[in-house]
Amino acid sequence: MRARRERRYWRLSLLSLPFLLVAAFGANAWRNIADYVQGTEMKVHPTDGGKLYAGAIWRLQQARLIGDGRDLNVAFNDNRRLIIIRLAADVKEQIGDRWTQCRLTLVDDKGHRWLPLDFIRSGDISRELDPKATPVDGCDAVSRHPPAPGADALIEEKFVVPADATSSISVRLSFASVRPETLFFPFQLR
Numbered sequence: 001m002r003a004r005r006e007r008r009y010w011r012l013s014l015l016s017l018p019f020l021l022v023a024a025f026g027a028n029a030w031r032n033i034a035d036y037v038q039g040t041e042m043k044v045h046p047t048d049g050g051k052l053y054a055g056a057i058w059r060l061q062q063a064r065l066i067g068d069g070r071d072l073n074v075a076f077n078d079n080r081r082l083i084i085i086r087l088a089a090d091v092k093e094q095i096g097d098r099w100t101q102c103r104l105t106l107v108d109d110k111g112h113r114w115l116p117l118d119f120i121r122s123g124d125i126s127r128e129l130d131p132k133a134t135p136v137d138g139c140d141a142v143s144r145h146p147p148a149p150g151a152d153a154l155i156e157e158k159f160v161v162p163a164d165a166t167s168s169i170s171v172r173l174s175f176a177s178v179r180p181e182t183l184f185f186p187f188q189l190r
Helices: 001-037 119-129 137-143 162-169
Strands: 041-048 056-064 080-091 102-106 152-161 168-173 183-185
Touching: 056 168, 056 183, 080 162, 080 168, 102 152, 119 137, 119 152, 137 152, 152 162
Parallel strands: 041 183
Antiparallel strands: 056 080, 080 152, 102 168, 168 183
């Protein structure tokens, strides 16, 4: 009698295994899809003067192209250029943790994407360009200490990109709290 009951439970367990595997796979796939959507910039919106994005109104304050780096103590490859991007934010709402996972990138018309230099190299370049000025914080540093409503914020990042891509580059800004929405700032370098 006991052996029959154990065999019955064993068969039921064996029959339920495919359903449990499908349920586990479905739950895992759902989480992966949600993570992918939040990590991907799918809806790109051009900036317009008064639209709030992550609690602030954003504008491109400066886009600066520096030749081949020979005017710095940093040597770049002959076909590379340094681009300095500075964004200004007029904070309208309480930010809290809405600026976490700040992502500021450059994208060309072919879809190539460039990430900024690390904060150490960025600070070194800032000091070389203007030794008396205080370097402006990058995206990550500003996101750790966001300003209060009514205040302004500056973000500056430096990028090294191929010289032939500089004519078609735009800036993209996004935060984890508002992705897949992202802002894009078109500009022309001179």
